[in-house]
Amino acid sequence: MTQAEEQKRQPHLAKAPILAASGLVKNFGGLTAVDNAAIEVGQGSITGLIGPNGAGKTTLFNLLSNFIRPDRGRVIFDGEPIQQLQPHQIAQMGMVRTFQVARVLSRLSVMENMLLGAQKQTGENFWNVWLQPKQVIEEEKQLRERAMRILESVGLVHMAGAYAGALSGGQRKLLEMGRALMTDPKLILLDEPAAGVNPTLIGQICDRILAWNREGMSFLIIEHNMDVIMSLCDRIWVLAEGRNLADGTPVEIQKNAQVLEAYLGQ
Numbered sequence: 605m606t607q608a609e610e611q612k613r614q615p616h617l618a619k620a621p622i623l624a625a626s627g628l629v630k631n632f633g634g635l636t637a638v639d640n641a642a643i644e645v646g647q648g649s650i651t652g653l654i655g656p657n658g659a660g661k662t663t664l665f666n667l668l669s670n671f672i673r674p675d676r677g678r679v680i681f682d683g684e685p686i687q688q689l690q691p692h693q694i695a696q697m698g699m700v701r702t703f704q705v706a707r708v709l710s711r712l713s714v715m716e717n718m719l720l721g722a723q724k725q726t727g728e729n730f731w732n733v734w735l736q737p738k739q740v741i742e743e744e745k746q747l748r749e750r751a752m753r754i755l756e757s758v759g760l761v762h763m764a765g766a767y768a769g770a771l772s773g774g775q776r777k778l779l780e781m782g783r784a785l786m787t788d789p790k791l792i793l794l795d796e797p798a799a800g801v802n803p804t805l806i807g808q809i810c811d812r813i814l815a816w817n818r819e820g821m822s823f824l825i826i827e828h829n830m831d832v833i834m835s836l837c838d839r840i841w842v843l844a845e846g847r848n849l850a851d852g853t854p855v856e857i858q859k860n861a862q863v864l865e866a867y868l869g870q
């Protein structure tokens with residue numbers, strides 16, 4: 605297939621990537637968890653990041669979102685270098701993430717968890733509550749409406765008033781994704797969205813990812829469930845022992861002898 609035909613089939617390949625990282629290195633004492641790794645996420649794509657256990661996938665996620673600082677390397681998000689930014693500043697730019705074990709606040713309600721995902725509210729400033737009460741009330745109303753729409757889309761609207769601690773593991777993942785959406789992000793990094801989730805809910809999570817993707821959101825997904833990765837992703841990056849092993853379409857990756865060996869050799 606020519607480059608022009610490939611771009612027609614996958615239009616996001618024609619645009620600059622929403623996220624591009626290169627030369628990333630992270631050492632933990634004597635262990636090099638990420639070793640000169642690179643990755644790209646195309647605008648509007650669903651990109652997969654796979655590799656055997658301990659390959660460095662979560663560490664790479666932590667480096668991309670600056671939850672930990674790289675020893676070396678650079679990350680460009682939406683055309684800007686982001687190494688000097690804090691995770692919350694990166695979230696404000698439009699890149700948010702979820703965690704392998706969903707981080708929800710169990711003693712708050714599902715709705716309260718959603719509202720915590722919203723950023724830069726007028727009411728966050730103590731004085732604004734007194735100086736601009738109408739604006740604070742109106743914003744809160746709009747945020748609640750937005751939260752309800754998102755909860756409806758992830759099938760949790762009936763749980764809005766329940767403690768988040770009452771949700772199943774799969775529902776917590778949906779809540780974490782919903783909360784990430786409160787910021788109206790351009791890119792979501794999902795760390796193992798299907799792990800520990802029952803098959804029905806996995807199907808629901810995949811449907812939501814595809815629907816949000818059709819609305820223009822890009823995704824980078826770490827996942828061990830190969831059915832999920834192969835059906836969702838248009839491009840897949842493979843990491844092994846902290847290094848890039850391969851990248852390509854799902855069909856290319858499934859046929860790649862080095863990738864098969866890395867998995868079988870586990």
Ligand SMILES: Nc1ncnc2c1ncn2[C@@H]1O[C@H](COP(=O)(O)OP(=O)(O)OP(=O)(O)O)[C@@H](O)[C@H]1O
Nearest residue numbers: 632635636637655656657658659660661662663664
């Ligand atoms: N904070 C840390 N301190 C020391 N070693 C760490 C730390 N975080 C990760 N590691 C090590 O770095 C390596 C890569 O770990 P990482 O969790 O990034 O891999 P992974 O590909 O996400 O694995 P899995 O698929 O099992 O979740 C592993 O050997 C791990 O033990």
